[in-house]
Amino acid sequence: MTAFVLVSGPFTGAWVWRETAERLRAAGAEVRPVALTGMPDGPAGGPETGLGTHVADVLRAVDACAAPEVVLVGHDYGIHPVLGAADRRPGRVARVVYLDAGMPGDGDAALALTPAGTRARDGFVAPPQGVEWGRWGSLEGLSPEVLDLLDRRAAPQPERTLTEPLRLAGSPFDRPTTGVLCTAGGAGIAMVELLVATGPPEYRALASPRVGFLELPTGHWPMLSAPEALAGALLGAAADEGHRVAPPRPEAAGPGAADAAPGTFLLDVPERPRERRGRVDLHLPEAEGPRPAVLLVHGGPVSPEQRPTPRDSATLLGYARYLAGLGVVGATVDHRLHGLEDYPRAAADVAAAVELVRADPRVDGDRVALWFLSAGGLLSADWLAAPPLWLRAVALSYPVLAPPPSWRAVDPAFRPVAAVGAASPPLVLIRAGREHKVFATAVEAFLAAAGKAGAEVEVIDAPLARHAFETLDHTPDTRAAVVRAARAVVDGLLRAEG
Incomplete structure (x- = not known):
């Protein structure tokens, strides 16, 4: 009994x-x-x-x-x-x-x-x-x-x-x-x-x-x-029933992902000169004069003991190097989203990183984009609701745009679904076809709100991709999605010159 x-x-x-x-x-x-x-x-x-x-x-x-x-x-x-x-x-x-x-x-x-x-x-x-x-x-x-x-x-x-x-x-x-x-x-x-x-x-x-x-x-x-x-x-x-979760094996994570080796980015990109400034890294292009910049904002929560930290992960290193190869400064930040209650602190870290990047003499401070990944997407809310003039684009990869009901420790201010509007800058959104249902539902609600408000959104679909596909799915459609999104962001920054 x-x-x-x-x-x-x-x-x-x-x-x-x-x-x-x-x-x-x-x-x-x-x-x-x-x-x-x-x-x-x-x-x-x-x-x-x-x-x-x-x-x-x-x-x-x-x-x-x-x-x-x-x-x-x-x-x-x-x-x-x-x-x-x-x-x-x-x-x-x-x-x-x-x-x-x-x-x-x-x-x-x-x-x-x-x-x-x-x-x-x-x-x-x-x-x-x-x-x-x-x-x-x-x-x-x-x-x-x-x-x-x-x-x-x-x-x-x-x-x-x-x-x-x-x-x-x-x-x-x-x-x-x-x-x-x-x-x-x-x-x-x-x-x-x-x-x-x-x-x-x-x-x-x-x-x-x-x-x-x-x-x-x-x-x-x-x-x-x-x-x-x-x-x-x-x-x-x-009776000991229940589904068992297997340890992660990124090298065999899904259809077409046999080449997704641990610690690699889905694109083959060379290293670029990198400078570390506190929580921020700058990956520099081979170009003269102040250049536009893209600040990459990771998801989480991330343990403060995690090594490598997000900016040294294959994903953020790969994105930043690829953007630098396209002629812009690829910036990364280790913000302190260590728990769901930490969004205000993480938002302050991102705002400080933006100011540091814009103040660098190699950066054109009037041409900056923000790129949010995963649960970092909730940090886009303020930038969407009241974008400064220098914010030329916001990119979102498999984003969390409204916290699930179980994430009740998240401050109510972080609701991009409610923040997007006509004033929002041009948006580029990578939508994972195999996204977790609760996140996918929020993305659809976000797109509906953006459409109703008349916001400019370019949706890039990766039909076979899962959440965090840079880690799990190295497939032709995920590679194509990253290339297309990066070029859309960079093209928008370069068009804004002058």
């Missing part, structure tokens, strides 16, 4: 698990929804209630289980006390299930995964109301009646549960683990595979035979929108 210990997310309580728990018990499982201190159904708690209090609540539930196999399930914030309890009962917890939850590690606080602008008052964070729940996750599948129930039964979250750091002696992945992903919020197996292949190094831990993934086609609260399907997924997780 298996025991499921169920820990809910912020503002909610053990009540949310009622229908899911009934189905698990009908299947023969022992089920213990945890009533956390200070939350609905739980013991009274004041501002002193912290994450450690909730870890102790979960430990009591684990210790009370009669079944030999204990599966801990953490929804959203609930993964923090779940991991704390699993770390303290390594021989008792057989599996941890991340239910539409983040990936905290030792020293991480839950506040980093809350919507941007989350504020406390008198030691508590007030629960959302109505459609504001959508800032905490996708509302897909929730009826108006259920949303009203959330409003009525929600309780303020003690601030210290969100600010107190998680403390772990071992790795969160020291035991069998299952991620149950609610795809309506943008999370899914394809996204996990993308992060493992191209994201920060910490995601490599997900490419393990001990880690499996299951999908639910619903929103962020599956215990309320799809309790039967959730119960089935939890039973499957306990």
Whole structure:
């Protein structure tokens, strides 16, 4: 027999698990929804209630289980006390299930995964109301009646549960683990595979035979929108079902990609003279006089320990060298997008890099373009909404143009879909034909908004390309897309001369 210990997310309580728990018990499982201190159904708690209090609540539930196999399930914030309890009962917890939850590690606080602008008052964070729940996750599948129930039964979250750091002696992945992903919020197996292949190094831990993934086609609260399907997924997780993500192998990443060797760019470009100026590198052309410049803005989030850093990666080196070969200055910047909450800091880094590039005597400061890649695309919002006169073009490669619902820590200011308009500079957009659905949907919304506003957009399609195709897909259509986009940007800069 298996025991499921169920820990809910912020503002909610053990009540949310009622229908899911009934189905698990009908299947023969022992089920213990945890009533956390200070939350609905739980013991009274004041501002002193912290994450450690909730870890102790979960430990009591684990210790009370009669079944030999204990599966801990953490929804959203609930993964923090779940991991704390699993770390303290390594021989008792057989599996941890991340239910539409983040990936905290030792020293991480839950506040980093809350919507941007989350504020406390008198030691508590007030629960959302109505459609504001959508800032905490996708509302897909929730009826108006259920949303009203959330409003009525929600309780303020003690601030210290969100600010107190998680403390772990071992790795969160020291035991069998299952991620149950609610795809309506943008999370899914394809996204996990993308992060493992191209994201920060910490995601490599997900490419393990001990880690499996299951999908639910619903929103962020599956215990309320799809309790039967959730119960089935939890039973499957306990039985070690789930998709396994393979370690990244760029050299064999897809159709036609046999020549995509690790550490290479998809075009064969020679090195160019390079100068390093703080966070910025300048790749210089063989040309006299001040030249136009293109600043390349990488995606992320990127771990601050990642080596090589983005500007020394094959992708940015390749783009910058290729642009320098076309007669313009190819500039790169290592901005500090280390977490989803870091977009304001990254935006400041990009703005400082722009000023540094424009001030260089070898650069024509009146002819500059910005080229955003992947999640760096969100940083284009300000430049699209109020472009300076010297900004002659904006290029976007497989861009993220609106954050998925699960990226709730992103500041609301970074919404290119809402920023694009008639004042936007000429746009060049490389659209990957095999893009992740949530990103592709945002691209289509962006193009619709641009068309309605009368913005000038050149769309370059790479039908067989995936997100981050410079790493994954070295194919004729990706090479052609990069060449065409670069020439469109450079031609626009050269036409602007004088």
